[in-house]
Amino acid sequence: MDVLSDVVAVTRTGRPRAAYVRWHAPWGQEFAAVPGSAGFQVVLRGSCWLLPPNAEPVRLGTGDVVFLPHGSGHTLADSPEGLLTAPACAPDDREPYADRASDGVDRTGGGGQVTVVLCGAYRLDPSRTHPLLLTLPDLIHLPARPDRHPELRAAVELLATELRNPRLGTDAAVPALLDALLLYILRIWFADQSARGAITGAGWAAALNDPPVTAALHAIHRDPAAPWTVAGLAAEAGLSRAPFARRFATLVGQPPVGYLTWWRMTTAARLLRASDVPLRSLAAQVGYTSEFAFAHAFKRAHGTAPGAYRRTG
Structure with missing residues (x-):
């Protein structure tokens, strides 16, 4: 497993949720802040506005993807005025994807233009949230580009198809497609940051853009049970011990052995909740x-x- 794959596999808890929602103008939908979660919005048809609580409105067009890694509250609406011109939303409508793992919902605001949005959320386990997610901005906007990101468009289309027309196997397909969607969003955002030269200084974006540190991180994630030492990880990185240790700590935010221990304990927490492996065997795995x-x-x-910990899972 590489770092990004593990971030998706380990930090999510429970079932991710999604809904295929149709709104009829004029409309406005408030999404309450949900600490310990990450959400996304994908415009499948039409256009709308995303209204963050403390930032300028963002116009979204067909194919645009928005990711909110910290569960920030926001509003979607057919106009920048948002809820001021739309029918009031009932409190139980604030999260149209909250009741089921997958759903199709028709929100009738008025008789105007139709906007179709793919909404979703991931529950995160605070004890296992990877620091990579904590360093992301409150809102990531990936505008639609017909000539780029075919994998993201394919994941969106497959997910929309499953939600629009549930069939045998949909309950298994939707969580897997949501994981793929999250992976593609993070991959594309990190790649775009690198291409724009926006990655500077320290932090996880810089760490994943640094080949020696990335090599050491991949080694830890590939085999957390290995008897890693700073010297061994430095060899994976192709550096001598002291320069590697300084470089790793500067970019990742903690020393190599500190991150190794954190990852082992995070992996152990997941295994305790997901399996009944005896503690002796689990200990050896980490x-x-x-x-x-x-x-x-x-x-x-x-x-x-x-x-x-296992009994309270």
């Missing part, structure tokens, strides 16, 4: 030869013993 040493490290990281 690099501990002693069940006692693993339990001690896990309690230090998560504030509870592994067995208790």
Whole structure:
């Protein structure tokens, strides 16, 4: 597994949710802030405006993708005036994708132009949220470009098809497609930042744009159970020990061994909740030869013993 794949696989908890929603102008929909979640909006037909609470309105056209990695509250509307000119939304309509993993919803505002939007949300486990997600801006806007990002357009179309016309297997297809959509959004955003020369200084964007540090990160994620040392990770990076350690800590925000331990404990937390693997075997999967040493490290990281953590999942 590479870093970006693991970010998607490990930090999400529960089932992601999505809805295929049709609005009829005039309309406005408020989406409440949901801490511990990430949301997206994709315009499939027509156009609308995204109204952040403390920023200028953003016009969205067909094919535009918006990702809100921190669950920020916002409004979608057919005009920049938003809810001022639209029928009032009932409180239980604030999250049209909240009740089911997948749904098709018709929101009748008026008798005007139709806008179709793919809405969705991912629940994140605060104890496993990767620092990469924490460093993203509140809003990522990927404008539609017919000549670019074919994989993103394909994922959107497949997801829209499943939500528009549910069939046998839709409940399995939708979460997988949502994971793919999230992966493509992050991949494209990081690539665009690099192409624009917008990645400077420290941080995860810079770390993933740095070949030596990326090589070490991939090594950790590929085999967290390996007996990694700073020297061993430096060899993966193609650098000597001291320059590598400084470079890694500057870009990632913590020393190599500190990140290795954090990732091992994060992986262990996921395995505890997702499987009934015996603790001795699980400890070995994350690099501990002693069940006692693993339990001690896990309690230090998560504030509870592994067995208790598993029982409360």
